[in-house]
Amino acid sequence: MSRGVLVRLVLVLGLLAGCAAIALNVSPRLGLDLRGGSQIVVEVQPGEDGEEPTAEDTQQVVEVLRGRVDSLGVSEPTLVSQGTNQILVELPDVQNSDDAQEVLGQQAQLSVHPVVGAAASPDAEPTEEGNEVLASDQGDVIEIGPTAIRGTEIDGSDAVNDTTQGGGWVVNVDFDGPGGSTWQQITSEAACQDGVPTAQTDPTRRVAFVLDGEVISSPPMAPSVGCAGIGGGQTTITGDFDFEEANGLAVLIEGGSLPFPVEVVSNQTTGPTLGGEAIQQSALAAIIGLAATALFIGLVYRLVGLLATLALTSYALISYAILLALGATLTLPGLAGFVLAIGMAIDANVLVFERAREEYRDNPAAGMRRALSVGFNKAWSAIIDSNVTTLIAAGLLFWLAAGPVRGFGVTLSIGVVASMVSALVIARVLTELGVSVPFVRKRPAITGLSDVGRVRTWLMEKNFQIMARTRIWLSVSAALVVIALSGILVNGLNLGVEFTGGRTVEYATGQQIDADSAREVVADAGYTEAVVQSVTNNGNISVRAGSLDRDDVETIGAALGDAAGGSEIIQDSEVGASLGEQLRNQALIAFGLAFLGQLIYLAIRFKWTFGAAAIIAMMHDVLIVLGLFAWLGKPIDGVFLAAMMTIVGVSINDTVVVFDRIRERWRLSRPDATFADEANTACLETTPRTINTGIGIMFILAALAVLGGSSLGDFSIALLVGLVVGTFSSVFLATPLTIIFNRRAPLTRTQKVRKERDLQDSGAVV
Numbered sequence: 001m002s003r004g005v006l007v008r009l010v011l012v013l014g015l016l017a018g019c020a021a022i023a024l025n026v027s028p029r030l031g032l033d034l035r036g037g038s039q040i041v042v043e044v045q046p047g048e049d050g051e052e053p054t055a056e057d058t059q060q061v062v063e064v065l066r067g068r069v070d071s072l073g074v075s076e077p078t079l080v081s082q083g084t085n086q087i088l089v090e091l092p093d094v095q096n097s098d099d100a101q102e103v104l105g106q107q108a109q110l111s112v113h114p115v116v117g118a119a120a121s122p123d124a125e126p127t128e129e130g131n132e133v134l135a136s137d138q139g140d141v142i143e144i145g146p147t148a149i150r151g152t153e154i155d156g157s158d159a160v161n162d163t164t165q166g167g168g169w170v171v172n173v174d175f176d177g178p179g180g181s182t183w184q185q186i187t188s189e190a191a192c193q194d195g196v197p198t199a200q201t202d203p204t205r206r207v208a209f210v211l212d213g214e215v216i217s218s219p220p221m222a223p224s225v226g227c228a229g230i231g232g233g234q235t236t237i238t239g240d241f242d243f244e245e246a247n248g249l250a251v252l253i254e255g256g257s258l259p260f261p262v263e264v265v266s267n268q269t270t271g272p273t274l275g276g277e278a279i280q281q282s283a284l285a286a287i288i289g290l291a292a293t294a295l296f297i298g299l300v301y302r303l304v305g306l307l308a309t310l311a312l313t314s315y316a317l318i319s320y321a322i323l324l325a326l327g328a329t330l331t332l333p334g335l336a337g338f339v340l341a342i343g344m345a346i347d348a349n350v351l352v353f354e355r356a357r358e359e360y361r362d363n364p365a366a367g368m369r370r371a372l373s374v375g376f377n378k379a380w381s382a383i384i385d386s387n388v389t390t391l392i393a394a395g396l397l398f399w400l401a402a403g404p405v406r407g408f409g410v411t412l413s414i415g416v417v418a419s420m421v422s423a424l425v426i427a428r429v430l431t432e433l434g435v436s437v438p439f440v441r442k443r444p445a446i447t448g449l450s451d452v453g454r455v456r457t458w459l460m461e462k463n464f465q466i467m468a469r470t471r472i473w474l475s476v477s478a479a480l481v482v483i484a485l486s487g488i489l490v491n492g493l494n495l496g497v498e499f500t501g502g503r504t505v506e507y508a509t510g511q512q513i514d515a516d517s518a519r520e521v522v523a524d525a526g527y528t529e530a531v532v533q534s535v536t537n538n539g540n541i542s543v544r545a546g547s548l549d550r551d552d553v554e555t556i557g558a559a560l561g562d563a564a565g566g567s568e569i570i571q572d573s574e575v576g577a578s579l580g581e582q583l584r585n586q587a588l589i590a591f592g593l594a595f596l597g598q599l600i601y602l603a604i605r606f607k608w609t610f611g612a613a614a615i616i617a618m619m620h621d622v623l624i625v626l627g628l629f630a631w632l633g634k635p636i637d638g639v640f641l642a643a644m645m646t647i648v649g650v651s652i653n654d655t656v657v658v659f660d661r662i663r664e665r666w667r668l669s670r671p672d673a674t675f676a677d678e679a680n681t682a683c684l685e686t687t688p689r690t691i692n693t694g695i696g697i698m699f700i701l702a703a704l705a706v707l708g709g710s711s712l713g714d715f716s717i718a719l720l721v722g723l724v725v726g727t728f729s730s731v732f733l734a735t736p737l738t739i740i741f742n743r744r745a746p747l748t749r750t751q752k753v754r755k756e757r758d759l760q761d762s763g764a765v766v
Helices: 003-025 055-070 098-104 178-192 241-253 276-326 332-362 368-400 401-436 453-460 466-491 515-524 550-564 581-605 608-632 639-669 675-707 709-744
Strands: 039-044 078-082 085-093 110-118 132-135 141-142 154-161 169-175 207-211 215-217 232-242 262-270 503-510 532-535 542-546 567-575
Touching: 003 276, 003 401, 039 055, 039 132, 039 241, 039 532, 055 078, 055 085, 110 178, 132 215, 141 207, 154 241, 169 178, 169 241, 178 207, 178 232, 215 241, 232 241, 276 332, 276 401, 276 532, 276 675, 332 368, 332 401, 332 639, 332 675, 368 401, 368 581, 368 639, 453 675, 466 675, 466 709, 503 550, 515 532, 515 542, 515 550, 542 550, 550 567, 581 608, 581 639, 608 639, 639 675, 675 709
Parallel strands: none
Antiparallel strands: 039 085, 039 262, 078 085, 078 567, 110 141, 110 207, 132 141, 154 169, 169 232, 207 215, 503 542, 503 567, 532 542
16 A cells, blocks of 8 residues: 555544534524424514505515524524515424524614713713613613614624724624714714814713614714714724624614614424425435445446445435534425435545546556546546535525525535535545455456446447537527527416415314325315424424415315314414515526636636536536426425536536536647547537436436435426436537537637656556
8 A cells, every 4th residue: 555545544534524523513593494494473563653554664674684504603593584574494404493582572773872971870861852862882882863874874894803903892883874974973073073073081072872772882982083083984993802792783783773672472393394204215315216226336437436335325424514614504406406416425435436447558667546537537637627616506505695595605615515525525435445456456347447337338339419409409409498488478486485475374173184195185275385393392293385275274274174183273474475575586596606607717717608608508407407397397495406506516417527528628629620529529529428317316216216206306306317417418409509609709729748658657656
């Protein structure tokens, strides 16, 4: 065993031991769909002047509460408007919601006031009507004037390490337009009285931030603040803060800007939106799919395939441990990110093995270990490019989106990192050790790398001229897009309750009925898309769907009554969209920037022509799957959204692999070779990798489609179709487009002379 392999082995064992320790000692945080959580109804109260809140006001409160819930450390909460003045808050995996209720129920009326003087005690009478006497954060008692700036006029606040003053934490506060002007005015009046600067110890030189009648900060104006006040629409609060103090103050200032007071009117614990049976079926399907994938990879690549499968199990451990360490919430859409990452881990190994097969075919005397090492080195470029493009998208989804889209970005990022470690480190250590065994070294056929395979041999012998028919392939793609768009225009999109809102009805039944049975009863009544949950507190059944009229409510009630000895409606209310306009816009912006980021990266790594072709192929794949769901009338919901994001990842990954081989062949091609011919050969060479990777992923998806039940059926169908379409578009759309674009902006050919190395030369130098 070489020193390098030994070092990698020790690092791998240490990594796996650390991940195992995390997995055994940290409990996972499961989402509403897998475990349930707390369900709190918050009612928006009239304002101080008696003004009744409108639907727009309630939606504004939703967004403020969303930031407040995030400060609780709850990942992927659901907040939707309910009626005109209520908000439904669902907190995943929070079984004791007292703390959450306390935070959500705070009036949280933040305001900014001028300090008009000191007071003897908190019980002292104000000197003028409209003033208040309060204890300050600095230990004294101050009298403050009427509200100058409301919390709604504060855009944001964050804790910042101020390196310009030698370090230390400060709090930056940003105001909107009117708030910024008012801030300059009151700081000007605090800094000067009748044009004369006030003394630094004068209480009137201070400004008070008040939250729910409590002064949370009353800083004086710095000596540098003159009679002009502090302009620019922002300010900085200093005070020898450590990070916890600065961050706590920033959270209070930013999260306290509710435009109306709120009150908690209901608090209950609910079961998962997916039934226990569905979750068990999904887990069984995943195990069967992974086992079938392992068997297939083992049959195709024999010893190295089995060792790579063993490395793939380490991927699951690593990704799960990272998920636990970050405290992320595990939901069904989030699991889609892991499905994609599993596919990328399989693909990375297949790429390496196909490259190793080529190297051993061209240079068998150098030995299997060298062929494998060269395979890892040659596959590195394609693996890095495909993973980086995926990480760009995942990172932008995390930073710019929210809700399930952001959760997908988190789990996808974790999965990609874990898959790279699994494929490029752990699989490399295991396979290099495996082919170094003397028994195996004497019998190269055992490794699975001794020949390039029957499919590859047959394709190269036939030498199909795929790119000679680019017009046909482009016409087929155009026809598929037209059919898809027709479905969207004719049938429209069946948007789920997450996008459209709907109605939530809570039923009390004569006899106790579990959520799985209730879910089956509601589905048999014709409402297969309804979200059915048990209410843990009282044993009631909650049903939420997009379009329920009075007859529908009675039909569901009658069905539940027949199954459970009668039923009674306890609560009936309209609910807004959990993926509302703001979240939807954030997701669209994130997707757009993700596409742009991938285009820029591909333009740098390849050429803009490659990037443009890849983005067009990606949009082609999304449109076709969207059109299929429109024709079939399948719901477009959060699960489908996760499937679409996965399809985007699969599409770009497959396209990048093909492009990488095209670029390599073109740079090493003869001067008389044409770009189209090299692209055609590259497609044939990558076909075995595409087939093997695709079949490996299909085993997992097929098992989920058959055994996963209705909860995963549509998700799996979307991914299966997306996988087929994505594979098609990489060869028959993206590559022809690249050939066409290359005629206008040719890719530079860089001739490289391959140096022949002595068979005994390891390549090492000192």
